Amino acid sequence: MKYSKILSTTFVFALTCAAAFGVQAASYKVVGETIPQSLTGKAGDPANGRAVAIHRQKGNCLACHQMPIPEQQFHGEVGPPLHDVGSRMKAGELRLRVVDPKVLDKDSIMPGFLNAKHNLAQKKWAGKSMLSAQEIEDVVAYLLTLKGSYTK
Amino acid sequence: MKLKTLTSMVVALSAGALLAACQVDKAPDSVSGYTFATKDTQAMQDDNFSNPAMLWVGIGEEEWIKKDGSAGKSCASCHGGAKPGSDEEGMYAIDPVLDTSGGATKISMKGVATKYPIFDKASKKPMVLEERINLCRTKNMKAKAWKWESDQMMGTTMLVKMQSRGMPIMSTADQASSPLNGAWKAGMKFFNERRGQMDMACKNCHDDYPGTRIRANMLTQAQVNGFPTFRLKWQKPGTIHRRYAGCNKMVRAKHFKRGSNEYKNLEVYMTWRSRGLKVETPAVRN
Numbered sequence: 001m002k003y004s005k006i007l008s009t010t011f012v013f014a015l016t017c018a019a020a021f022g023v024q025a026a027s028y029k030v031v032g033e034t035i036p037q038s039l040t041g042k043a044g045d046p047a048n049g050r051a052v053a054i055h056r057q058k059g060n061c062l063a064c065h066q067m068p069i070p071e072q073q074f075h076g077e078v079g080p081p082l083h084d085v086g087s088r089m090k091a092g093e094l095r096l097r098v099v100d101p102k103v104l105d106k107d108s109i110m111p112g113f114l115n116a117k118h119n120l121a122q123k124k125w126a127g128k129s130m131l132s133a134q135e136i137e138d139v140v141a142y143l144l145t146l147k148g149s150y151t152k
Numbered sequence: 153m154k155l156k157t158l159t160s161m162v163v164a165l166s167a168g169a170l171l172a173a174c175q176v177d178k179a180p181d182s183v184s185g186y187t188f189a190t191k192d193t194q195a196m197q198d199d200n201f202s203n204p205a206m207l208w209v210g211i212g213e214e215e216w217i218k219k220d221g222s223a224g225k226s227c228a229s230c231h232g233g234a235k236p237g238s239d240e241e242g243m244y245a246i247d248p249v250l251d252t253s254g255g256a257t258k259i260s261m262k263g264v265a266t267k268y269p270i271f272d273k274a275s276k277k278p279m280v281l282e283e284r285i286n287l288c289r290t291k292n293m294k295a296k297a298w299k300w301e302s303d304q305m306m307g308t309t310m311l312v313k314m315q316s317r318g319m320p321i322m323s324t325a326d327q328a329s330s331p332l333n334g335a336w337k338a339g340m341k342f343f344n345e346r347r348g349q350m351d352m353a354c355k356n357c358h359d360d361y362p363g364t365r366i367r368a369n370m371l372t373q374a375q376v377n378g379f380p381t382f383r384l385k386w387q388k389p390g391t392i393h394r395r396y397a398g399c400n401k402m403v404r405a406k407h408f409k410r411g412s413n414e415y416k417n418l419e420v421y422m423t424w425r426s427r428g429l430k431v432e433t434p435a436v437r438n
Contacts, residue, residue: 063366074368078361109356111349118349118405125349125404 026114026133030103034092039099039114039133044141052135052142059131059139064110068148078109086146094140098131113139176320178428185372185437188363193384197436205382205389205434209314212307221295227308230292231261243315265313266322266431269420271331278335278416281309282391300410306380306389313380313433321377321431323424332420339421342414348405369438375426376419378435389434392419 026039053061054072061067064078085094096103100112113131186194196202216227233243243261265281272279285308286297298305325336343354358374379392393410396418400407408414
């Protein structure tokens with residue numbers, strides 16, 4: 001009883017550490033073209049998701065996608081615009097696209113944001129995912145709010 | 153009438169054959185990075201007086217005639233030309249195949265740079281122009297080798313490449329008979345291999361999305377015909393190996409040293425990819 005409590009506490013602590021350092025902790029299951037389950041079990045925060053999407057060292061979504069973020073100049077053109085992505089896709093579909101887009105298209109240019117196993121990574125990024133599981137949940141929650149129409 | 157038609161047909165056919173024989177091997181759909189640069193940047197390159205890289209070519213001209221090393225020689229001692237204030241028409245190279253008399257077989261320096269990287273028989277590896285210049289310095293001049301990205305090295309490389317400005321890049325490294333074929337294969341593998349935290353290969357941007365913007369930057373086809381190139385972002389010229397390292401770091405991948413085998417192989421492959429494009433060195437890019 002006491003033993004299992006210590007164990008579970010240690011487990012939670014390990015998870016917290018992993019999340020704090022951006023190390024891949026969450027496991028996930030791909031079902032069809034979705035990841036239906038939340039990576040963390042905690043609801044995503046759309047406001048933080050928007051910040052992560054803008055952040056050049058984190059999501060940096062604007063590098064490739066046009067988004068309804070007018071205060072930021074020069075949105076990229078490589079990927080599809082995301083103005084209406086929340087009405088086109090459900091949480092599970094968005095989650096898979098952020099976690100591992102190569103499941104859907106192996107030649108995709110888009111990085112998998114939870115991937116922590118890389119080929120020839122720079123030392124300071126080796127073994128770390130680009131986003132933490134919770135940051136991905138936040139981005140998914142933000143994307144779900146995008147139900148406008150595309151305006152350049 | 154019939155004879156006349158026949159004659160004109162023969163003339164047309166042989167002209168066509170001649171044209172085909174003279175035609176330069178060019179990669180399909182390849183265009184220079186110049187195409188993707190802004191109008192202002194293009195104008196800067198087009199006019200030698202406003203091209204900032206010309207300051208480094210000036211350094212190259214000074215180095216060309218400067219005696220250095222214990223052999224008491226300058227570049228010009230063997231290769232002529234490059235006197236400041238005069239044109240550089242007089243520059244020539246020594247033909248490595250024909251020459252048996254210690255430097256007597258001179259060939260024009262025009263076009264020499266279009267054949268680089270060459271295959272170095274001694275090391276059995278590709279040799280890029282920077283290495284060839286340093287080999288001349290250490291072996292023939294008994295001078296110290298220049299650093300890869302030094303002003304002297306870039307200036308001299310640009311000066312030599314400039315003699316071939318407007319001439320098409322040549323490469324047959326894709327052919328099994330070419331001694332560079334091994335390097336070409338390794339370079340192609342590098343180009344197509346996903347790497348780094350972002351898991352991207354050179355190909356993902358430069359084969360798949362040229363002409364598309366990543367934030368404010370326009371992706372190009374990653375052609376090598378303008379290097380060393382003056383990059384506005386750097387505010388100075390840089391070698392193609394510097395550009396490789398920059399790209400590698402951008403996708404958060406391990407980068408390699410300038411002059412490393414990895415980057416030399418990549419240069420062999422990417423030079424083949426740029427075959428047929430005209431040498432623009434020293435180019436100006438955003």
